[in-house]
Amino acid sequence: MLSVKDAETIIFNHVQPLNQEHDLEIVDLLTAFHRILATPVISSLDFPHWDNSAMDGFAVRYEDVQNSNAENPTILEIVEEIPAGYQPQNTIKKGQAARIFTGAIIPKGADTIVMQEKTKLQENQVFIFATPQPQEFIRHQGDFYQAGKELLPAGIPLNAAEIAILAAAQLSTISVFRRPRVAIFSSGDELVTPEQTLKPGQIVDSNQYALAALVKESGAEVLMLGIVKDNPTALTETINYAINNSDIVLSSGGVSVGDYDYIANILAYLGAEIHFRAVQMRPGKPLTFATFPNSLYFGLPGNPVSALVTFWRFVEPTIKKFSGINPGWEAKFLKVKSHSELKSNGKMETYIWGKLNLNDGIYEFQQTSGNLNSGNLINLSQTNALAILPVGKTLISPGEETLVLRIG
Numbered sequence: 001m002l003s004v005k006d007a008e009t010i011i012f013n014h015v016q017p018l019n020q021e022h023d024l025e026i027v028d029l030l031t032a033f034h035r036i037l038a039t040p041v042i043s044s045l046d047f048p049h050w051d052n053s054a055m056d057g058f059a060v061r062y063e064d065v066q067n068s069n070a071e072n073p074t075i076l077e078i079v080e081e082i083p084a085g086y087q088p089q090n091t092i093k094k095g096q097a098a099r100i101f102t103g104a105i106i107p108k109g110a111d112t113i114v115m116q117e118k119t120k121l122q123e124n125q126v127f128i129f130a131t132p133q134p135q136e137f138i139r140h141q142g143d144f145y146q147a148g149k150e151l152l153p154a155g156i157p158l159n160a161a162e163i164a165i166l167a168a169a170q171l172s173t174i175s176v177f178r179r180p181r182v183a184i185f186s187s188g189d190e191l192v193t194p195e196q197t198l199k200p201g202q203i204v205d206s207n208q209y210a211l212a213a214l215v216k217e218s219g220a221e222v223l224m225l226g227i228v229k230d231n232p233t234a235l236t237e238t239i240n241y242a243i244n245n246s247d248i249v250l251s252s253g254g255v256s257v258g259d260y261d262y263i264a265n266i267l268a269y270l271g272a273e274i275h276f277r278a279v280q281m282r283p284g285k286p287l288t289f290a291t292f293p294n295s296l297y298f299g300l301p302g303n304p305v306s307a308l309v310t311f312w313r314f315v316e317p318t319i320k321k322f323s324g325i326n327p328g329w330e331a332k333f334l335k336v337k338s339h340s341e342l343k344s345n346g347k348m349e350t351y352i353w354g355k356l357n358l359n360d361g362i363y364e365f366q367q368t369s370g371n372l373n374s375g376n377l378i379n380l381s382q383t384n385a386l387a388i389l390p391v392g393k394t395l396i397s398p399g400e401e402t403l404v405l406r407i408g
């Protein structure tokens with residue numbers, strides 16, 4: 001059976017990220033949050049824009065104050081007060097200083113700031129009680145960034161820091177990648193909506209809602225196509241619509257070997273290239289991956305945990321890579337101590353859901369309580385990690401290290 005690693009390689013090799021020229025949207029600073037920058041940003045401003053003071057104090061000439069101490073303070077004449085936002089009018093000459101505040105422009109002639117705690121102000125004179133370092137507390141023009149260089153590279157998600165940088169650079173129309181469009185539907189004769197009355201044998205289509213939430217969390221747009229009966233005609237119609245109206249299609253159910261599991265046949269009928277129909281993992285074994293000329297298709301297994309585990313392991317990084325995130329679209333794994341005993345039959349790469357708990361600042365994995373059955377979605381609540389036992393590993397004892405995938 002195909003290993004998880006090989007399945008991942010096949011999938012990610014088929015993900016062609018959004019195009020830097022054609023897949024753009026222009027957004028403003030307030031709507032840019034969590035969008036992906038599509039083109040590199042270059043500013044024509046230096047940061048800082050001009051030499052400025054890092055402290056409230058006095059702008060001085062270093063050579064005037066280089067022998068100052070508490071017993072022999074240097075006394076300078078204050079010729080100007082420079083608050084932030086004010087353009088200094090005077091040049092500081094020998095024996096002179098300017099009163100200055102944090103962020104204000106350094107006046108001509110001055111080369112050093114003495115913080116006010118090391119001074120005493122008396123009328124228009126300042127007593128300097130300590131010798132500063134030359135250039136101390138001056139933030140020089142261009143120290144942080146020089147105009148014309150790359151300020152932000154394409155492919156990064158715009159979080160608070162990046163939005164602050166764009167605002168500071170006065171760049172308020174921002175070119176981001178459009179959101180990928182992900183179609184979702186559920187297949188199964190037994191499925192009803194949360195609003196419908198349950199008849200014997202029926203269950204609620206919870207996968208559609210879970211997947212919609214995860215797709216949104218991954219930064220994509222959701223196209224909800226509802227519940228489709230285990231009926232080849234209805235499924236063909238839905239899949240055909242989905243592949244023509246989205247970049248990525250997620251179905252859940254109908255991918256195993258049962259008589260009513262039609263998905264793979266319909267994909268083949270519609271001309272898909274089916275890359276695999278099973279992966280050596282549990283839960284999630286019947287995961288199906290296929291490609292059409294303009295869309296990627298994931299046939300997720302119907303069991304609620306299997307659908308989510310395969311989403312976290314394969315679909316989330318696919319959406320991120322497709323969105324243009326680069327670098328950093330890959331799934332992130334941590335090595336942590338396991339608090340619980342973790343078991344597997346050793347035949348499949350096994351994903352065990354649970355929590356990463358902080359213990360004295362160190363993460364520990366704790367398996368969820370109750371039944372680890374891929375049909376049991378109840379104990380998925382508040383889980384935030386999947387511990388992974390590789391093929392061949394049957395036991396991880398408490399205190400032993402395990403690999404985990406962070407989720408949510």
Ligand SMILES: Nc1nc2c(c(=O)[nH]1)N[C@H]1C(S)=C(S)[C@@H](COP(=O)(O)OP(=O)(O)OC[C@H]3O[C@@H](n4cnc5c(N)ncnc54)[C@H](O)[C@@H]3O)O[C@H]1N2
Pocket residue numbers: 186187188190191203204205206207208252253254255256257258261283284285286300301302303304306374375
């Ligand atoms: N003979 C075999 N039977 C099964 C195998 C196998 O290898 N040989 N694999 C099992 C595994 S593993 C899984 S996982 C499931 C996958 O099944 P399907 O993807 O075909 O899904 P269904 O048969 O349609 O449903 C399975 C299960 O999940 C429930 N379900 C389906 N859709 C939803 C939904 N939208 N929301 C909530 N729950 C859903 C469904 O009622 C079933 O209980 O196959 C095993 N069988």
Ligand code: MOO
Pocket residue numbers: 281282283284285286301303306374375
């Ligand atoms: O391995 Mo299936 O995906 O659990 O029930």
Ligand SMILES: [Mg+2]
Pocket residue numbers: 253254255256257258260261302
């Ligand atoms: Mg089935």
